[in-house]
Amino acid sequence: MVQQVPRLAIVFTIAVAILLGARQLLIPPTFGEDGHYRAAAVDSIAAHPIKYAGRQACELCHAEQAEVRLAGNHRGVGCETCHGPAAPHVQGPLDVKPVIPDTREFCVTCHSYNASRPTGFPQIEPARHNFPRPCKDCHDPHAPVPPVTPGECSACHAQIARQKSLSHHAELSCAVCHEAPDTHKDAPRSVRPTKPQTRALCGTCHAAGIEEGPPQIDLESHGVPYMCWDCHYPHFPETR
Amino acid sequence: MQGFIYPNEFELHWSLLIVLYPYLTGLVAGAFILASLERVFNVKEVQPTYRLALLTALAFLIVAPLPLQAHLGHPERSYEIFLTPNSRSAMAMFGFVYAWYLAVVLLLEVWFDYRRDLVGWYQSAKGPKRWFYYALTLGATDLSEKSLKFDDSAGRWITVLGIPSAFLLHGYVGFIFGSVKANPWWSSVLMPVVFLLSAIVSGIALVLVLYMVTTMARGKPVNMPCLDRLAQFLFYAIVIDLSLEILDFIHRLYESEESIEILSQLIEGRLFLSLIVLQLLLGTLVPFVVLGLTTHSFRPKPLIQVPEELRRMLFLLSAILVQIGIFSMRFNVVIGGQLFSKSLRGLTVYKVEFLGIEGLASTIFLLLLPLFILWLLVKILPPWGEEPWNQKPSEVAAIQG
Numbered sequence: 001m002v003q004q005v006p007r008l009a010i011v012f013t014i015a016v017a018i019l020l021g022a023r024q025l026l027i028p029p030t031f032g033e034d035g036h037y038r039a040a041a042v043d044s045i046a047a048h049p050i051k052y053a054g055r056q057a058c059e060l061c062h063a064e065q066a067e068v069r070l071a072g073n074h075r076g077v078g079c080e081t082c083h084g085p086a087a088p089h090v091q092g093p094l095d096v097k098p099v100i101p102d103t104r105e106f107c108v109t110c111h112s113y114n115a116s117r118p119t120g121f122p123q124i125e126p127a128r129h130n131f132p133r134p135c136k137d138c139h140d141p142h143a144p145v146p147p148v149t150p151g152e153c154s155a156c157h158a159q160i161a162r163q164k165s166l167s168h169h170a171e172l173s174c175a176v177c178h179e180a181p182d183t184h185k186d187a188p189r190s191v192r193p194t195k196p197q198t199r200a201l202c203g204t205c206h207a208a209g210i211e212e213g214p215p216q217i218d219l220e221s222h223g224v225p226y227m228c229w230d231c232h233y234p235h236f237p238e239t240r
Numbered sequence: 241m242q243g244f245i246y247p248n249e250f251e252l253h254w255s256l257l258i259v260l261y262p263y264l265t266g267l268v269a270g271a272f273i274l275a276s277l278e279r280v281f282n283v284k285e286v287q288p289t290y291r292l293a294l295l296t297a298l299a300f301l302i303v304a305p306l307p308l309q310a311h312l313g314h315p316e317r318s319y320e321i322f323l324t325p326n327s328r329s330a331m332a333m334f335g336f337v338y339a340w341y342l343a344v345v346l347l348l349e350v351w352f353d354y355r356r357d358l359v360g361w362y363q364s365a366k367g368p369k370r371w372f373y374y375a376l377t378l379g380a381t382d383l384s385e386k387s388l389k390f391d392d393s394a395g396r397w398i399t400v401l402g403i404p405s406a407f408l409l410h411g412y413v414g415f416i417f418g419s420v421k422a423n424p425w426w427s428s429v430l431m432p433v434v435f436l437l438s439a440i441v442s443g444i445a446l447v448l449v450l451y452m453v454t455t456m457a458r459g460k461p462v463n464m465p466c467l468d469r470l471a472q473f474l475f476y477a478i479v480i481d482l483s484l485e486i487l488d489f490i491h492r493l494y495e496s497e498e499s500i501e502i503l504s505q506l507i508e509g510r511l512f513l514s515l516i517v518l519q520l521l522l523g524t525l526v527p528f529v530v531l532g533l534t535t536h537s538f539r540p541k542p543l544i545q546v547p548e549e550l551r552r553m554l555f556l557l558s559a560i561l562v563q564i565g566i567f568s569m570r571f572n573v574v575i576g577g578q579l580f581s582k583s584l585r586g587l588t589v590y591k592v593e594f595l596g597i598e599g600l601a602s603t604i605f606l607l608l609l610p611l612f613i614l615w616l617l618v619k620i621l622p623p624w625g626e627e628p629w630n631q632k633p634s635e636v637a638a639i640q641g
Contacts, residue, residue: 002390003382004355008348011378015343023323036326116247 051085058086061093065142072143073122082106082141107135113166120159125166153180156188160235167236168214177201177234202228215239242509243586252578252590255598257307260606262413262435263570264304267610269410269436270443271297272346272402274473279399285469291353291623292454293447298346299614305338307606310597330419334412341409345402351378352395354621359383360629410439417573424499425506425577430488437481442566444474445559450614452556458624464548468536471555474562475531482524502584510579510587514568523565527558 033039058079059066069075080086083098101107104126113123130138138147153174154161164170174180180193196202199219207219217223223231232238241250275293277283309315322339326332359381362373374381411432418431448470455462492500507515531537533544534554546554580587593599 002387003380004352004378004387004390004394007378007380019322022319026320027323031324036324115244 050087052080053085053087053090055079057090068140068142072140072145074142074144102134102136102141104132104135107141122162123166125170128170129165156185164235169235169237196229196234199228202234241586241588243581244583245581245586245588246583249578249581250588252575252588254574254578255311255590256592256600256603257311257598257606259567259571259574260603261304261307261311262410262574263442263567264300264307264606264610265410265413266435266439266442266566266570267446268297268301268304268341268443269406269439270441270445271300271447272406272443273440274444274447274470276399276403276406277473279396280403283469285465286473288463288466289447289451289470291621291625292451293443294346294350294353295617295621295623296447296450296614297443298350299617300610301338301342301346302613303606303610306609307603310602310606313597330412330416334416337405337408337412341402341405345398345405349395349398349402350621351376352391352398355380355391356383356388356629357621357627360627407436410436417577420577422582423577424497425503425580426573428488428492430484430491434481434484434488437477437484438566438569441474441477441481441562444470444477445562445566448474448555448559449563452552454618462552464551467552467555471531471558472535472537474559475528475535475537478524478528478531478562482528499584502580502587506576506580506587510589511572511576515572515576518568519565519572522561523568524562527562527565530554530558 028038028040030039031037055066055078062079065079069077069079080098082101084101086096086098088096089098108124108126111122111124112126117123135141139145149155157174164172177196178193181191183191184193203219205214206217208216228234271293274286275290275297278286278290305318309318312318318335321332321335325336355377358373358377362370362377362381365373380387414432414435417426417435418428420426448467451470452462452467492503534542534546534551536542575590578588579590595601
C-alpha cells in the first residue's frame with residue numbers, strides 16, 4: 001500500500017474522533033428529549049424572576065381603576081401595558097412604584113395616524129390634536145372618551161369627521177363646502193344639504209394667484225374637465 | 241419609502257454581508273470548476289492556472305462563512321450546528337456541505353497535488369521550515385514511481401468528486417433564495433442554476449485577473465495561449481449565464497403574476513443603476529461583446545484580430561467588469577428581494593452604513609481578506625512549478641510560453 005493512505009487515514013480518524021468526543025462532552029444531556037433543543041431550557045427559563053403580576057393582581061387593591069377601566073374603551077388594554085411590569089410593586093406596594101405614563105408620546109404609540117392600523121381604530125394626528133397639552137387633561141386614561149359628546153355633523157357622520165380630522169382639510173368646517181339646513185338633523189333623508197357642484201368652490205382656496213395659504217393649481221388647466229373630487233377625496237385630499 | 245409597506249419591512253434584515261456571502265462562495269465554486277477543467281477534461285492550455293485556481297478557491301472558501309458569522313453575531317456558537325445536526329434545515333446542513341468541500345475536496349486535492357513539492361521543500365529547507373514542511377507532508381515522504389502515480393490518480397478522482405460538490409456548494413446558495421416561496425423576486429427553480437452559472441463566470445474571471453496580475457508582478461511573460469483559452473471559457477460561460485437569466489426574465493414577464501407590477505417598478509427605480517447599468521450593461525453585455533469579438537470562440541480565427549498587448553488589456557478589463565457585474569447581481573438578488581413590500585404596494589429603501597458590523601468597511605475588509613490569505617498560501621505553497629525537480633524541458637517551454 002502507498003504511504004499516503006495510512007497517513008491520511010490517521011488524520012481523518014483523529015478528526016472524526018475529535019468530533020465524536022466533542023459531541024459526548026458538549027451536547028447538553030437533555031438535548032433532543034422533546035425536540036431539537038435542550039429540554040432543560042424550559043426549566044432555566046421558568047427560573048427567571050417574574051416581572052409581570054397580571055391584571056387580576058392589580059384589581060385586589062385598585063378596585064376603583066379596575067372598575068373604571070372595565071367600563072371604558074381601554075378595557076382591552078392591560079394595566080401593565082401602560083404601567084410597565086409591576087410584579088415588584090405587588091410584592092411591596094409602598095417600596096416600588098410603577099411608572100405613570102402621562103406623556104403625549106406614550107399615548108401616541110398606539111393612537112397616531114398610521115395607514116396600517118385597522119379601519120375605525122381611533123387615531124389622531126399628534127401635531128394637530130390639541131398640541132401640546134397632555135392627553136390626560138381631556139381623556140381619562142382608564143376610560144378614554146372624547147370629552148365632549150360629538151354634536152353637530154360628526155354625531156352622525158362620524159367616519160367622515162374622523163377622516164377629515166386626519167387630513168389636510170382638518171381645519172375646514174363642514175359648512176365651508178356644505179350648506180346644511182337645521183332641519184337636516186331632524187329629517188336627514190328628506191332634507192338634504194348641498195354638495196359642491198363647481199370646480200370654482202375648491203378654486204376659492206386653491207386657484208393660482210391667491211397669496212399665502214394652501215397649495216395652488218391652475219384652475220384653467222389642472223384636471224380639466226373633471227370635477228376635483230373625481231380625483232381628490234374632499235374629506236381626505238391626497239396628491240399621490 | 242414609497243407607497244404602502246408593512247411596519248416590519250421598513251428595515252432590511254439581510255444587508256451587504258449577505259450580498260458578499262454568495263459572491264464569495266461563487267468565486268470558490270467557479271475557481272474550482274476552472275481547475276477541474278484542466279484536471280478532468282485535460283485542457284492543456286490552462287495548466288499554468290491550475291494550482292493558482294486551487295489556492296484561490298481555498299483562500300476564498302476559508303473566508304466565505306465569515307460574512308455569515310459576522311451577520312449572525314455569535315461566531316463562538318457556530319460549531320454547534322456540527323454537534324447537533326438539524327436535518328430539516330437547509331442552512332444547518334450547509335455546514336456539512338462546507339466541511340465536506342473544505343476537508344475532503346479542496347484540502348485533499350491540494351495535498352495530493354503538492355505532495356511531491358512538499359517533500360522537495362522539506363528535503364531542501366533547514367531549521368523550523370524543514371519541520372513545517374515535514375508536518376505538511378504528514379510524514380508521507382515516499383517519492384517512488386508508484387507513490388507519485390497514486391497522487392496523480394487520487395487527485396483526479398477527488399476532482400471528479402469535487403465537481404458535483406462545487407455544484408452543490410453554490411447551487412445550495414441559489415436554492416436558499418429560490419425556495420423562499422413568499423418572495424416573488426427570489427422564488428424560482430432557475431435560481432440555483434443561475435447562481436451556479438454566474439459562479440462559474442465570476443470564478444474564471446477572477447483567476448484570469450489573478451493570473452495576469454501575479455505573472456506581471458513576478459516579471460514573467462504572460463502565457464498567451466492560456467489567456468486566450470481562459471477568455472474563451474469566460475465567453476462561453478457568459479453566453480450560458482446570460483441566456484438563463486433572459487429565460488428567467490421572459491418567463492416572469494410571460495407569467496405576469498400579480499407581483500409583476502411592483503417588480504417592474506423595482507427594476508426601473510431602485511435597482512436601475514445596479515441591475516440595468518452595472519449588472520446588465522457593464523457587467524455582462526460589454527464583456528460579452530468584447531470577448532465575443534476578440535477571443536478564439538469562433539474558430540479558427542477571432543472575429544477581430546487584436547495585437548497581444550491590447551488583447552491582454554481587453555481581457556483584463558472584461559474580467560474586472562464581470563466581477564463588478566456579478567457582485568451587482570448578488571446585490572440585486574439579496575437586496576432587491578427585500579426592497580418591495582409583501583403587500584406588493586410599496587418600496588422601501590436600503591441605506592448602506594459605513595462602519596458597524598454590517599457596514600461597507602467590514603465588507604471591504606472581508607473582500608480583501610481572501611486576497612491576503614491567498615498571498616500567504618502562495619508564499620507557503622508557491623504554485624508556479626519553478627522548483628528544480630519540476631523542470632522537465634517540455635514544461636519549461638510551456639510555462640514560459
